[in-house]
Amino acid sequence: MSAAPALGIASFGVAFGEDRDVAATAGEYVDHPERVVNWGFRTYHRAPDDLHATDLARAAAQQALDRLGRTADSLDLVVVASSDLPEYAYRDGAAALARDLKIERTQTLLLNEGCAAGVHGLYYVAATMALQPEIDTALFVAVNRVSEFHRNRMNVVNAVLSDAAVAVVVQRGHRANQWLATEQFTEPEHCDLLRVDFGGTVSPLPPAGWTSRDAPGGHENVRRQFGDDPAVLQRFLSNRYTRLLEVIDGACRRAGLGRDDIDHLIYLNDGAASIAAVAEPLGLPLSRTNAAVAPGHGHMGAADQLVALEQQLASGVLRQGDVVALCGISTDRWSATLLRV
Template sequence: MTPPRTATPPAAVQCGIAAFGLAFGEDRDVAATAADYVDNPERVVNWGFRTYHRAPDDVHATGLAHAAAQRALDRLGLAAEDLDLVVVANSDLPEYAYRDGAAALARELGIERTQTLLLTEGCGAGVHGLYYVASTMAMQPEVETALFVAVNRVSEYHRNRMNVFSAVLSDGAAAVVLRRGHGANQWLATEQFTEPEHCDLLRVDFGGTVNPVPPEGWSSREAPGGHESVRRQFGDDPVVLQRFLTNRYARLLEVVDGACRRAGLQRRDIDHLIYLNDSAASIDAVAEPLGVPLSRTNAALAPGHGHMGAADQLVSLAQQLERGEIASGDVVALCGISTDRWSATLVRA
């Protein structure tokens, strides 16, 4: 006999997403603009993305985060001063060095003396960031309402949005307001771990303390892309590369299983999977072993957005809920990878 699902999350705190807010850069057609970024546009078009979002030159991560946050607050009729915690996950370069992006968002919202936290772990931060909200609520009973924003705004000076890996990078933000005891879209559990061996795989080689400025004449349009970095890393050894790719998906399953154990659930309890905005084949490689059909993933939404870094999963969750594709009580597994970090969070709609 199949044991019944756990009625409530066996966690130290119960909190749920009470509202979403989304903000995107301007829509751009992939096929019409690929030649502006790469010399082989057919390769980019073949990835399957139709549209990506490009923010205007004067709109940066804080602006996108603020727009998304304000929309989430407005849906609840909340003022920013009602927030007890503000967490920001920024998966691309910040506007300025030596500045706290979470504090910058708090200033835009017009609040002060509110706890803030900035996450910079890359694409997976939009998944495991929910854990830091829940853990703060568990440790601080006075924290009732929190804002979590995941934002990605590509710096085209540093990175070619169509030549990092097999996805078109995109500008967008997703904000959620979480409230203690909220009965819908409840956080159940989060699992994450790091394997640091390949942490340099997609690094940008200048802009930090090692190489503060690029070589003379350097341009992201002409610089080697992520595929060249992968070849350098694995020395054109197809066996070693295949092992890396296989482990990539195996670790995703491992981290989802870990989140299930924490929530007292099993793979068969997962109704939906939301992964990074990747190709349908890549998403299915994660979903199929979990027993989740492709129709219950973000595969249909991904081509219209591109890869928005840490914002991917929350954007898809918001849109699938709005469309009625996720029913009340369904368990949704959000999962993702940064270069060296695997993350999974379970949410009960």
């Protein structure tokens, strides 16, 4: 079995949709905007109608390469994690990004496991580099671009969905922002919880007159799933945090570390109470989480954690040697990755 390679994130690039004020625009999406405002988000990013996931991914990737002084033809691997609908069916989004970057015959991989793919996607980069010693430099991009035709960005979960991409260049032997370990597992029972019921082979087209503005939201889907049984629903909600701690502990075991070694937690861009529910059992205050970053961005799908990591590195919140736990949920999948700054 190959040993885990020594590799680290050498540079970051980010790209955002246009900034929108939550309080000023919530009424365009929901009938009770005060509920959305009370989640605590100030700003979200909405891409113009003609700007799509591959465009955001290309912009973030180019920035990451430029900051490192590298060109795309120096990449040995391109991995893309996309957490919303692609621009086109029957097209490989990782290949589309490689084409936009004007590179050929480069190994690519596309991940579409939802919001946590930006966390466990780093494992697939590390695993590929472990098994292919000829790979020295990889590009990993996490992108979220909401299809407002299919989803109401303010009525899916208790967060405003946002359009953004983050790219990292991972290099073998790079000593900063080193990947230490990743743990993930799936509990498939609730994999349909936030599904869109049309657009696939079962129901290719929406019902006549359907719009995302008036369609039932994620909360209705949750109530339907659990049959209005408060005890069952509460157990499901509590298990979210239990499973997150379980997956973080698993990553710690793989890295030969314990909870006490974690200096900083980066979770999904959620409300402060949800972030605290993960941080407190780790002995971490909110000041050592992404709680201060989240309100200015909304939930950027798979891009949340790496955007927060980039911003906290740039601001000096993270110090050399700190161990950072990135963690997230994709409805049915829990993921955690440990990095050493």
